[in-house]
Amino acid sequence: MKVSVLRAIPVLGWLYLAMGILLAASDRAPANRLLRAVFWIDAFLSIVVHAAQIPAALRATAGTGHSPVTTAAMTQIFGITWWKTQEAA
Template identity: 60%
Template sequence: MTARVVALRAIPVLGWLYLGAGALAAAAGRAPLARLPRVLWWADLFLSIVVHAAQIPAALRAGRGSDRTAFEIAVLTQIFGLTYWATEEVRG
């Protein structure tokens, strides 16, 4: 895996970590009062769940003929989004 692919895939992982940290902070009653971190958290939630899920059909098409199962492709796309299947296609 190239450094570029690792860097691209780190972005959604950081997003998931931000979501987890925000959820833990909210559960502990320590959610930020400032508007910007809250808006960023909700935008990240939307992108990580809704947009990544919407990319699964395209990922399945791109992954045809690969050694991954449809389930693996769907899970990896849900985690990494476009950065998973687009970089897999390039490496292909």
């Protein structure tokens, strides 16, 4: 699968979170329980799981020329789809 397609998945997740926050701020959050559940699952995966991947990403990209700050930021945004696909990109 193409790297850009893999990286689009977390970007879509972040866009879903942003849309949910904007809708909630304007009192137009969806009443549908499934959409709310997907929002909270996405929030957990995007924030907690991506953050938990940072130590592994730092180990995996050590010595590759990527700064630790860049590695941490890109892993927080894209998760494993960033640091596991560095060779393919």
